[in-house]
Amino acid sequence: MTTATPAPEPTPEDIARGLADLEHHLAVNTPAPSATSPAGATRETRRVQRLRAEVAEAHQLARLQSDDAPLLLDTPKVRKRRRAAHEAARLHALGQDPAMRAWQAARMRRVVVCAAMVSLTLALAWSTAGVQHFAADGAGAWSPSWVFAWLVEPFMSLALLVVVGSRAYLATRGQPIASRTLVRIEWLFLALTLGMNAWPYLPWVAEEFSLSRLVLHVLGPIVAVAVVTALPIILAAFTDLHHGTDDRLTGLTYGENTHDPVRPPATDTAWPSVIEMPALVQRARALITAGELPATPSAYKLRQVLRCGMDDARAVRDALLAEGMA
Template structure:
């Protein structure tokens, strides 16, 4: 049986010596760090340089931030909006021009006449079947009477369209036809069309009366009557439109003596003369402008433009 010698417990001196040897061993294994960090140019570290640059940048930004010049510049959105506003203003100004108002009225009048004539043609075409049933009078299909019955409504419709078309065309050119004879002819054709469409479906005539069938067959003639009645009234209203100065552009006469003005210059014309002389001085008008150029530049009536032209060409008459 073997005996082991107990290990003596370390004393504080042993512990201190062990720690010292351990520190010495670490010092031998790890190279010693420099006592002072390496310095850059000027004796400043990179961290100091970054902070200095950041501070300098902040000072520059603070100085530039007080400058309102960037706020005075228009962005793309502002320029787009300004362009749209300028365009809207010019379109509004153009819409107030008498010539443009007359052009728009003539265009709308032609559109309404075209739509009315198309609707009238469709209404008469709608009633063709009803007139054919009345004219055939029970004739067998494809028999001569049955075939010729299809021609009754077209030749009446063509005659009616001739009258209505002539009245519409002359009405759009300011020469409406006021003829009781033409009105009676229109109503005669429309009454025949309405009667022939409605007769086979009237109560007491039809074997089985149906309100819906009667309404469907008289719908075309009723629409035709409405259009023929309304179209002359609409055209008469267009003829009486007042477009401002545009209404005075025609029907004017000159004085027999070319040296006499069309009319004596009044206070308004005198103001226009001063404006015209200013425009001539600035080069916006030629030295001897025509009445048309004056009317466009001064936005006045042709009478006033002629008076201004005569006053500029013959100052002694002013």
């Protein structure tokens, strides 16, 4: 068995040589210091890094704040106001359109007629109790006379509503009924209703006169009289309503009637200036005699039948009214 020979101890020359080799190795492998960082500078702390980031952010914000592009954009509130203004302008322009104005007038006319008929129905229903008290003439409750007395006002009201409803409907269609017979029938029913409601409460009839009771019982018939009187006047005004500012809007109603004996041919572009009003009036009188027009036709009906402009129709209507009053 052999034993290891111990290594010789290094001499001072060996130690000096090793230190020199180590210094050379470190000098070769150690990187050069950065150009932005001074030699021997220590590592940046987190506080320095945060401050450096804040400074960089401030420089960027300063450059962006000098740009006015964000101020040129519309905010949501501005967009909302602009949209509302644009919508209002379009609605206003649409409201000036003759077709829209005609539609609005027709809708309002239906509302007026419905409201008038409902008011008339309620007024006649209000007077039912007063008419029943008059017709029963003191009969006992649930006796035949007492029961049948409740039917007096309804059948008169239904007859009156038939007349008023027919006149109102035909007036909305541009052909109002000008009949004195129907007017007399309306006033007869209303006078009967008013008389039967007021008679038991008149000063010389009632045992103890009360003005409030009299007013309450005549209120229904008075409202009915007001509705029946005002409704034809209102509908006549709706019928004569002119929805446009240019009568050329009505040209489609007569543009193709080249064989009309009153109007010149459609190829004549100057026909509005050569119309003879007496010819239109004479033709309207002939149609009234033949029964194709009512005795007092409206301007709307004359425009439809004569195929003329609204101004001409109004002139013919005024001429016919003047002849009737002469």
